[in-house]
Amino acid sequence: MAGCCGHDAKFDGVSDSYKRRLWAVIAINAAMFAVEMGAGQMAQSQALKADALDFLGDALTYGISLAVIGASVQVRTTAALAKGVSLLLMGLWVMGSTIYRVFVVGVPEAGIMGVVGFMALAANVASVLLLMQYKDGDANVRSVWLCSRNDAIGNVAVMLAALGVWGTTTGWPDLIVAGIMAGLFLTSSVQIIRQALEERREEAGHLHEAG
Numbered sequence: 001m002a003g004c005c006g007h008d009a010k011f012d013g014v015s016d017s018y019k020r021r022l023w024a025v026i027a028i029n030a031a032m033f034a035v036e037m038g039a040g041q042m043a044q045s046q047a048l049k050a051d052a053l054d055f056l057g058d059a060l061t062y063g064i065s066l067a068v069i070g071a072s073v074q075v076r077t078t079a080a081l082a083k084g085v086s087l088l089l090m091g092l093w094v095m096g097s098t099i100y101r102v103f104v105v106g107v108p109e110a111g112i113m114g115v116v117g118f119m120a121l122a123a124n125v126a127s128v129l130l131l132m133q134y135k136d137g138d139a140n141v142r143s144v145w146l147c148s149r150n151d152a153i154g155n156v157a158v159m160l161a162a163l164g165v166w167g168t169t170t171g172w173p174d175l176i177v178a179g180i181m182a183g184l185f186l187t188s189s190v191q192i193i194r195q196a197l198e199e200r201r202e203e204a205g206h207l208h209e210a211g
């Protein structure tokens with residue numbers, strides 16, 4: 001679900017075949033970000049836009065995690081801080097634009113929401129299947145797997161919002177789901193930033209002792 005993903009993923013020691021699978025998952029996530037963001041704009045759906053940002057965040061997280069394999073704690077924590085801050089900005093943007101939409105009369109296109117929500121679910125199920133055989137691997141691999149599963153739950157929430165919009169002919173179900181996602185982005189960003197700063201402090205302590 002929104003902003004849950006892989007912020008503590010470190011892919012040290014993973015096999016080349018697992019790396020190839022991760023690249024495929026990154027490509028799927030990046031493509032779905034573009035599709036879902038475009039659809040969210042077209043359908044005027046906040047929930048679709050929030051779900052799209054989760055795909056972007058995941059693509060960046062996996063990409064960065066692969067890029068910093070074997071790098072120093074300094075580089076890793078800087079990457080984690082960048083991820084946390086970008087997640088914070090995403091959360092603030094989704095929250096702000098969702099609150100703004102509360103005061104704008106309009107009903108999102110439930111049909112587009114439902115179809116694209118289903119495509120997003122298919123993309124996440126594909127990611128789960130790509131990573132499935134590794135689910136009993138180490139904790140990081142496990143977190144990637146759990147994350148894709150949680151994202152699938154988020155996609156179902158988008159489809160339920162579509163159903164709610166269609167049923168009530170109001171934008172409220174869309175705004176409520178988007179608001180929950182924004183909240184998850186924000187809490188997750190605070191956790192990531194806090195954890196990165198803590199790791200950085202610990203590392204500074206070790207260096208001090210050693211020196």
Ligand SMILES: [Zn+2]
Pocket residue numbers: 001002003004005054055058147151
């Ligand atoms: Zn995610």
